[in-house]
Amino acid sequence: MTLRADAVGHAFDGEPVFSNVSLAVDPGEVVAVIGPSGAGKTTLLRFLALFERPDEGTVSFDGTDVWDAPESDRLGLRRRVGIVFQEAGLFDADVARNVEYGLRVRRPWSERLGDELAGLLGRNGTNGAVREALDLVGLADDADRSAASLSGGEAQRVSFARAVAYEPDVLLLDEPTSDLDPRNTAVIEDAVDRACDRGIGAVLATHDMNQARRVADRVAVLLDGGVIEVGPAERVFGSPDDERARKFVAGELVY
Numbered sequence: 583m584t585l586r587a588d589a590v591g592h593a594f595d596g597e598p599v600f601s602n603v604s605l606a607v608d609p610g611e612v613v614a615v616i617g618p619s620g621a622g623k624t625t626l627l628r629f630l631a632l633f634e635r636p637d638e639g640t641v642s643f644d645g646t647d648v649w650d651a652p653e654s655d656r657l658g659l660r661r662r663v664g665i666v667f668q669e670a671g672l673f674d675a676d677v678a679r680n681v682e683y684g685l686r687v688r689r690p691w692s693e694r695l696g697d698e699l700a701g702l703l704g705r706n707g708t709n710g711a712v713r714e715a716l717d718l719v720g721l722a723d724d725a726d727r728s729a730a731s732l733s734g735g736e737a738q739r740v741s742f743a744r745a746v747a748y749e750p751d752v753l754l755l756d757e758p759t760s761d762l763d764p765r766n767t768a769v770i771e772d773a774v775d776r777a778c779d780r781g782i783g784a785v786l787a788t789h790d791m792n793q794a795r796r797v798a799d800r801v802a803v804l805l806d807g808g809v810i811e812v813g814p815a816e817r818v819f820g821s822p823d824d825e826r827a828r829k830f831v832a833g834e835l836v837y
């Protein structure tokens with residue numbers, strides 16, 4: 583499934599953030615959105631997550647304009663997106679419960695009812711998906727640990743597992759490793775790779791140019807109120823067309 587923003591623009595309290603932004607993510611690809619603080623990376627991800635509607639432009643899934651669709655369809659489409667924020671946001675329960683939560687809230691209620699019945703019969707029904715997701719982030723043996731006992735890096739890996747557990751079509755990753763050490767960062771980057779090998783598309787907002795180089799197939803540079811450059815990572819980092827993009831990726835633009 584392709585998630586696409588077309589000619590999206592938005593202003594907060596009369597202050598434009600960006601205009602005419604178009605970006606698509608296809609199955610299996612990682613698109614990095616890089617740009618200085620305040621450029622609107624999070625705002626763009628929030629539109630792609632269907633959290634809110636942009637002032638201008640459209641957001642569509644496989645050609646279906648999300649905000650033109652009936653609300654019930656929109657809720658269904660929203661379930662096809664997994665989101666990982668900068669902060670893990672786990673609740674006070676064990677690791678497995680936290681990951682399972684993703685499965686429960688994202689699935690239609692009829693399927694959840696199936697889980698409840700399975701639970702009443704003494705079987706969880708979601709164990710396989712939980713274990714697989716934890717395995718992706720190297721925490722398969724930590725399912726029973728309490729979330730409160732995790733390090734920040736481990737908590738963020740659980741948050742990633744929670745987002746992939748129900749097999750979304752698209753993952754939106756908003757600075758998922760900006761607070762993490764290199765080892766935990768590498769685990770998450772590897773998990774992104776493996777999730778995309780399974781056909782999940784990902785949009786990664788990051789300050790970390792090296793991360794974008796390592797992980798992204800395509801890169802969009804969001805700067806000065808718009809996407810000033812978008813293309814294969816190699817080209818955007820190697821020979822961008824836009825002079826501001828060149829300076830930005832070279833670390834010569836100071837904001």
Ligand SMILES: Nc1ncnc2c1ncn2[C@@H]1O[C@H](COP(=O)(O)OP(=O)(O)OP(=O)(O)O)[C@@H](O)[C@H]1O
Nearest residue numbers: 594595599617618619620621622623624625626789
């Ligand atoms: N809900 C809001 N109300 C008012 N202004 C907002 C709101 N959300 C974002 N903004 C403003 O929009 C601009 C873009 O913010 P956004 O968080 O999308 O940038 P960003 O590129 O993600 O920044 P960072 O890299 O620091 O996270 C900023 O000037 C911010 O202050």
